[in-house]
Amino acid sequence: MRILRLCIAACLLLAAGVVFAADQKQMSVTVKETPVRATASFLGKILGTLKYADRVTVLEQPASASWMKVRGPDGKLQGWVSLSALQEKTIVLRSGSENVAQGASTGEVALAGKGFNESVENEYKAEGKLDYTWVDRMGQIVVTPDQLAAFINQGGLASPEGGAQ
């Protein structure tokens, strides 16, 4: 009987775990890198960064806000991420990678690395003898969070919470 009770308890725990996991909404990071902030603001303190295709667990989504509080894939990093850096669909970095099936179960998969990618760019550059020097230089222009904060404060701009609606 003791074993029976243990088995039932194990089943209930497992079932509860499955239900709990299903209840937690997951999102994918859609940008190369995005900061995780302590507050829902572009001027909020940066706690860490998430990378493209990272799956995050949604902890809080205030109505009509353009931010989500999430937990990163390492289970430790928690904070606010701009909605514009997240999507519901799973992003698959390689066919056969672990998140293919997770997303496939709900039909929510977006492929990365397929279609137009770095290999295509290299081939295109070589074929057309196209110069990417200035494009690469543009990509390297970085505006730091401190520069942004100073510019916004000095110019008396509004606090940037995001969203034009």
Add this chain to the structure above:
Amino acid sequence: MKPMTRPLPVLFILLGVIGCSSMGGSLLGTVMDVAGDPNKRAAVQQTVEAVQTASQEITPEQEYYIGRAVAANILATRKAYSEQKATDYINVLGRSLTLYSDRPETFGGYHFLIMDSGEINAFAAPGGLILISRGLLRCADTEETVAAILAHEISHVVLKHGLKAISNARWTAAVQAGANATVQVAGSPELKQLTGTFKDSINDITNTLVNSGYSREQELQADQMALVIMRKAGYDPQAFDEMLTVMKSKLKPGGTDFAKTHPDPKVRIAAVEKTLQGQPAVTPASSAEGARQARYRAALGAI
């Protein structure tokens, strides 16, 4: 003793379900291994179908590579104006404005570059690479009016107008070529085919940006979104009207710049004024106004 045997199958089923879902990740790559298992076969089928459906959409990463190629094409025939102060200023102003838009973040981020040309022109490549001519910046004489120019270009990126210039037939071809597993192999026929489709897509967008222009509706839509971004940021949207008025006086009929690719400023001014009618003006504190004007002059005073 009998009851002991009953819960065990339940436990095995539960463990089996969990096991299947965690194993599923490698299913696509091992189709042959699971051919004999009907459950796994169904899971593979489901995975393949979901992947095929989704591949018809443009991922943020694809948008990024498209944008880079469009910008490279435009810069192939136009010189960059690399003066550091001016470049830094439009980048910090432009990046600030994106924070008040509906798309503050893109895959590779927003980056701004000035083109060393007297024509009145600007190009917003998909993903956020924005090119503005010195001639267009000369239609502005305050930070607010520069903000109006940048907010309009940012709106084209937010609204993905560039990607909409790619024909549907092109996407069908890209999906067919992109779905092939060998497409990553350098020199493979599949990669060459996909690169061909990429080239055609880039030409679609570049031709639209340089020659035909976006539709009148898309331009007016970008104007309206720019007004919202400006107001949210704390810039008086009236500056948009002022910038268009200067542009109207400077554009030369028959020009190959905005004179060719954008609706007549008169049309744009009418739509902007209609929106602004009855809306309160945005007035910054006088100290902020002074700071804005001082940094504008220091960076773009001699543009």
